[in-house]
Each structure stands twice: as C-alpha cells, then as structure tokens.
Amino acid sequence: MRYGALEAGGTKMIVAIGDENGKILERASFPTLTPAETMPKMIDFFKDKEIVSLGIACFGPIDLNKESKTYGYITSTPKLDWKNYDIVGEFKRALNVPVGFDTDVNGSLLGEITWGCAQNKTDAIYLTIGTGIGGGVMTNGKLLHGMLHPEMGHIKLALEEGDSYKGKCPYHGTCFEGLAAGPAIEERWGKKAVELADNKEVWELESAYIAQALSSYILTLSPQIIILGGGVMHQMQLFPLIRKKVIEQLNGYINTDEIKNIDEYIVPASLNDDQGIMGAVKLAIDAA
C-alpha cells in the first residue's frame, strides 16, 4: 500500500509517499508560501501516486475537534495567509481519499512510538526545541488532544538566579519558549545556537530552563519517556546537562526505575529527523 504524508511547517512543506512499514519511498519539499501558491504543488505531487489515504502533521494551532464546524482547519496562526484555512477539506476535495490530521509534534511522537525509540510505551512526550517549543503527548496509549491540544512550550518558568532577560515570547515573555527557543538564544547571546556550541555558559543556562520544564512535565504528565528533537537539541552536549539537572530538581521525590535510568528516559529523537514525516505516514495508515 502507498500512503501520502505531509509534514506541514511554517517554513517548509515536506511531502512524501510511505509504505506500511514507515519506509519513505519518495519525497519533496516546498517553501511555505501562500495556500494559492503552495497547495497546487503539493496536490500535483500526490495526484498520480495512487495513495490510499493522506496523513497531515501540521503546524498550529489547528482544530482537531471532529464535532467542530472548523475541524481540519489551521486556526489562529501568525502565518496570516494560512489563518482559518481548511487544509484537510482542500486535500480531501482534490485527492478524494481519507485524511488523517494532527499536530506536527503529535506526528513526530507517533513516528517515534510506531517505529522509533518509544515503541511499547503508552505514555510519552515528544518535545521540539527550535524556532519555537512545542510538545506532543501520548497518554494511556492515545495521542492527547483534550480541550484543544497541548501548547506546553508556553508554560511560565522561574528565572534562574542572576538572569534578567525579559523573554522573547510576544504573549508570555518569560515562558519556556520565550526563554529557551532558538530566537531567545540568539537575542540573548547575539549569535545563533550553532555558532555558540563551544560556549559552556550558554548550555548551562539553556539546560537549566529545559530541565525546569521537563521536571514540570514529569510531575504533571508522568510520562514513561521524553524525546527531545528540533534544531536546538542537535547540540548533543545538552543531554547530560539536562539529565543531571532534572535529577537535582526532582530532588528524590520521584523514585522510579525510569528516573534511575535517566539516560534511557530523556533521549534524542531516533529517526534521523524523519520522525515527523513518518508520523504523518502513520496518520495516513490510521485514516485509511
């Protein structure tokens, strides 16, 4: 069987054809311009590929409530051309196949759960730290939507001692994203994260904020594994620092085998940055 997959991001759209094992048979990428410019290119890509269904892992916020009149829409995104855009409906009409739909981060989590490092887990978090910070969550073996979907990059954090940075988030200032996403690193230190790889001070502070957020998620969601992806997390020196600080912050309060084996609990994404598009394949499989 051939499944269509779209990892819809604010910067680029990755389209692919995958099989039932998550293998990517073919792929292409288009810059995210307006729907009028970008949709026809994606539809052309899928048109003659004999796909049985399409899965879309999409930037947000999006409407995932199947009872809602605007189910399948991108809603209040700052990318104004895509605001209130019926992306699921447009693809359904153009391709005439069932369409699965979820957040980009739930897509990445689904990829890791199905084919990656979170197989056999029922409760897991996939967190991306890059231009923004977002999280996908599985609880009791199902992707979490709830009222809307998690927007866990926006939790407020306590400033580290001596830090007086005002934060970069236009909504919340010093939320996690405002303190620790790529643009915050760049504004704080005057260079991009990749150019700061050797500056220990940068990663001490960055890992402290990531650890504070992860500790909060652990206490709230009680996941069995936390997977960290996104551009900032390509700085692999972060992982030992984050793990050490999570243990310090929990301070012996949570005593589980998972926390004792923290190297297997807080882990990098395992699918060579294909977790998102592979998750979109799984969304298609589940929709077929």
Added chain:
Amino acid sequence: MRYGALEAGGTKMIVAIGDENGKILERASFPTLTPAETMPKMIDFFKDKEIVSLGIACFGPIDLNKESKTYGYITSTPKLDWKNYDIVGEFKRALNVPVGFDTDVNGSLLGEITWGCAQNKTDAIYLTIGTGIGGGVMTNGKLLHGMLHPEMGHIKLALEEGDSYKGKCPYHGTCFEGLAAGPAIEERWGKKAVELADNKEVWELESAYIAQALSSYILTLSPQIIILGGGVMHQMQLFPLIRKKVIEQLNGYINTDEIKNIDEYIVPASLNDDQGIMGAVKLAIDAA
C-alpha cells in the same frame, strides 16, 4: 448491590457502603494510626456488610503498576508506619473480594466524572489544595497513571514580584505546594487560612500562585474542566480571582469556548466533599 469504599487519608480513614448510583448508605471514620491499630477497625466495618467489591482511593505515593511486585502498596510515604504497606493485599485476604485501587485525587476526580460536575468530559483535572496539593487527571476518558501518577502539586513556580518567601516544601522549597498549600499560608501569615478570610492581600497572592499552576496545567494537559477541592478552596472568594488571573496569564494565546466560559471551566467540587468516597465506590464498581 452493595460496594465497599475507603477514602484513605493521612489523617483519617473514611469507610462507607455505597450503591450502584454512588449513594452512600452507611459510613464511619477512624483516625489514621498504625496499620495494626486501624486496619482491624476498617475490616470489622466491612466484614458483615455483604459487599461485592472494595474500592480504595488512597494517599500516596502508591504503586499502581499491575506488573509490579509491589502493586497495591503504599510506598515512600512520610507516614512511616504505612511505608511499604500492602494495603490492597491485606484487604483482599481479609474480605475475599476484588479490590479497586487508585490515588485519593484520582478517586475524587472519578466521583466528579461519574456523578458530579465533570460528567460527559473525557479530559479533566481534580486538584486538591489543603495540607498538601495534589491532582488527579483523566485523559482520553481514562485516569492517568503513566510512569507512576501525577504529582502536580510539586511543579516549580516563579515567585510573584516582591515575594521572598523560601517555601515550605522539604523537597522543592518554592514549588506550588511549598508556596500555596495550607501550611505555607499559615507560616507566611502567622494564622490558618480560615482565620485570614477577610485579608485581601492573602487571597491576591494565593490566587496568583494557583492561577500560575493552573495555566501551566492548561498548557500541558489541555483539560476540558478543572475542579478545585480541599480545605483552602473552601475560601470561595478565591474562584473569581483565580479565573481572572488565568485569563491574564494565558493572555489570549488559548482561544477556546471553555476559556471564554471560564466560570464553567474552573469550578469548585460539586459533591459536598463526598467526591472522594463516592469515587471509591466507583473504583469498587469497576473492580467487581
């Protein structure tokens, strides 16, 4: 049918007989002394009541992992007499009926979901703010356990401007419980919460910390309703303050019907403080 129910708390044990509608037919209460003193009294209460099963909503931490050798145990509690105590096993052996088991806060949530204000919800939080702070969570229609169970009263919060209190939590200092549970209020202001009802400054600060925690839970768990119970939440003047501050803190980032109707979103417990024992009845029904 008659079901046995136990709401096991660190201070007292409430035992009851309930029916399939959650109606409490009979109840008693015993102080939580040692197992040797308190268990026989509870077993005596249940012994001749012809119950088909028993539900226990229990103080923790507890082991809820059915694969674990210590499933059904109270584990690392500071109440040392009950540490590593096989409470489920003891009742099973004494009464020879199936036993349902969950946290006290999941019990209260289950009561509200089954017979109270959270009926028809699939994603909900019950938070108790009293001597401690703890939360029960339902996601996708199931109680959340994950790796262990949420310990969401222990998330770290940012101090409010001008606040220099060191916090009361022996593990985390200024976590939510350390800043806002009953003992923190008493230490900070020199009086118990009930004696401070008319002091506006107390409730401005208290509501700010509660709102900060709720905003974090909303962004992480995306619940459809948040129910607040426990002794501190008997101060009903807190509710309008909390709602106002949650809206200020989310700052327009989450636009859902629930947030727009916040009076029905952040609500007091609805079962006259019987949510816990009624939830224990439901645990018994589900175990039968």
